[in-house]
Amino acid sequence: xxxxxxxxxxxxxxxxxxxxxxxxxxxxxxxxxxxxxxxxxxxxxxxxxxxxxxxxxxxxxxxxxxxxxxxxxxxxxxxxxxxxxxxxxxxxxxxxxxxxxxxxxxxxxxxxxxxxxxxxxxxxxxxxxxxxxxxxxxxxxxxxxxxxxxxxxxxxxxxxxxxxxxxxxxxxxxxxxxxxxxxxxxxxxxxxxxxxxxxxxxxxxxxxxxxxxxxxxxxxxxxxxxxxxxxxxxxxxxxxxxxxxxxxxxxxxxxxxxxxxxxxxxxxxxxxxxxxxxxxxxxxxxxxxxxxxxxxxxxxxxxxxxxxxxxxxxxxxxxxxxxxxxxxxxxxxxxxxxxxxxxxxxxxxxxxxxxxxxxxxxxxxxxxxxxxxxxxxxxxxxxxxxxxxxxxxxxxxxxxxxx
Amino acid sequence: xxxxxxxxxxxxxxxxxxxxxxxxxxxxxxxxxxxxxxxxxxxxxxxxxxxxxxxxxxxxxxxxxxxxxxxxxxxxxxxxxxxxxxxxxxxxxxxxxxxxxxxxxxxxxxxxxxx
Numbered sequence: 186x187x188x189x190x191x192x193x194x195x196x197x198x199x200x201x202x203x204x205x206x207x208x209x210x211x212x213x214x215x216x217x218x219x220x221x222x223x224x225x226x227x228x229x230x231x232x233x234x235x236x237x238x239x240x241x242x243x244x245x246x247x248x249x250x251x252x253x254x255x256x257x258x259x260x261x262x263x264x265x266x267x268x269x270x271x272x273x274x275x276x277x278x279x280x281x282x283x284x285x286x287x288x289x290x291x292x293x294x295x296x297x298x299x300x301x302x303x304x305x306x307x308x309x310x311x312x313x314x315x316x317x318x319x320x321x322x323x324x325x326x327x328x329x330x331x332x333x334x335x336x337x338x339x340x341x342x343x344x345x346x347x348x349x350x351x352x353x354x355x356x357x358x359x360x361x362x363x364x365x366x367x368x369x370x371x372x373x374x375x376x377x378x379x380x381x382x383x384x385x386x387x388x389x390x391x392x393x394x395x396x397x398x399x400x401x402x403x404x405x406x407x408x409x410x411x412x413x414x415x416x417x418x419x420x421x422x423x424x425x426x427x428x429x430x431x432x433x434x435x436x437x438x439x440x441x442x443x444x445x446x447x448x449x450x451x452x453x454x455x456x457x458x459x460x461x462x463x464x465x466x467x468x469x470x471x472x473x474x475x476x477x478x479x480x481x482x483x484x485x486x487x488x489x490x491x492x493x494x495x496x497x498x499x500x501x502x503x504x505x506x507x508x509x510x511x512x513x514x515x516x517x518x519x520x521x522x523x524x525x526x527x528x529x530x531x532x533x534x535x536x537x538x539x540x541x542x543x544x545x546x547x548x549x550x551x552x553x554x555x556x557x558x559x560x561x562x563x564x565x566x567x568x569x570x571x572x573x574x575x576x577x578x579x580x581x582x583x584x585x586x587x588x
Numbered sequence: 589x590x591x592x593x594x595x596x597x598x599x600x601x602x603x604x605x606x607x608x609x610x611x612x613x614x615x616x617x618x619x620x621x622x623x624x625x626x627x628x629x630x631x632x633x634x635x636x637x638x639x640x641x642x643x644x645x646x647x648x649x650x651x652x653x654x655x656x657x658x659x660x661x662x663x664x665x666x667x668x669x670x671x672x673x674x675x676x677x678x679x680x681x682x683x684x685x686x687x688x689x690x691x692x693x694x695x696x697x698x699x700x701x702x703x
Contacts, residue, residue: 529618
């Protein structure tokens, strides 16, 4: 048994105190007008995680990603020069969506309507009867979207004029940690996706507080709480600009694993060690990147979770477990199957209460809600989001534009 | 025993579970778990769990690329065991409610689907 198990646990009650203690206005969690402001102030102009470089293994590899909140479809492609670029999936002739496949490999993007032919760099290469048009090929390149990567994770920004580079947005600490996480070396992933009747913050907040663990995951989450730490609270919170991290309790009690679980998890640990993924400084760290991305640093259950807004009261979650290298043995595959299904089982347990929370909010009967000291990360997301909405209003006012 | 259903020597005891629990994909295994009765899950778990250690030792003795069809069937049985284990050992009487909750989590890709 880990000697740390016997350490006295002290929840980091003061680490989010700088955010204040005020009750939180609930309107931000159900109101369509507020959502519209968040959509414009945050999602239309912030770096958003959208994929991983392992999805673009060779020149010509592409993925299509539809972003409902923006009514946009994006193509992310690895060029012949190996550079990753992102474009709006639409023809510059009359805006027809070009690609219907979700992923693939190609030498060109050809619009099905009038056969306009675009290179992987977005340039219009040819178009039938182009001499009849009143424009130039140079003016007809695909509409480019800023894209960058960190630790293999692909981020896009729907603001074409975005000035802040991705690394600056993420900050030195986050970049450094992500680069050390297994995701930076990932070669594949397993994935599940859910659509939920919940505002993106209601959905997201569930996954950045441990207060609910013992009530909603009484059995599947049993290793997380002990007599020392009955709620399974994290050891530490930290704030990095708009982002936040927590470090999980080191006293997780793996003695509650059954013999079957111990055999499979043991194989997973062994293979992670062989691959040099353990020990890893990210092991117990959980990253919440503004606005909508999580990554759990654990090498054996290394998952990301992106929460996309759909409407004021609907969201979509994409959860991936990333794997480093091809599995070398049967037991390594078995550990991947198990790690994946356990994560899915646990995430599924959260669905009912998140939905119930949203239904309650939608009534408008509760004007303010309360975040306790150990729900400080939820408070931080509310404050950062509100500040960005306010900045957007101020910018519009300064320009004399309506918001 | 049909050739199609054969498992490697030493694992004959699990033969009667092949039809129900050997599937090509993780999504199918998750569905089989949901569609099964508590008795079916318990019977499979009781037979397969004691053989897990032996199955891992047997399968890990070969490189993955060298597994033959019988070996792959055994591996897929063990994949299904890992699903059924959650139902039998963790969720227990709560499994039917869990099955409903899980439906929303749609599996779109799994690292084990290629085997």
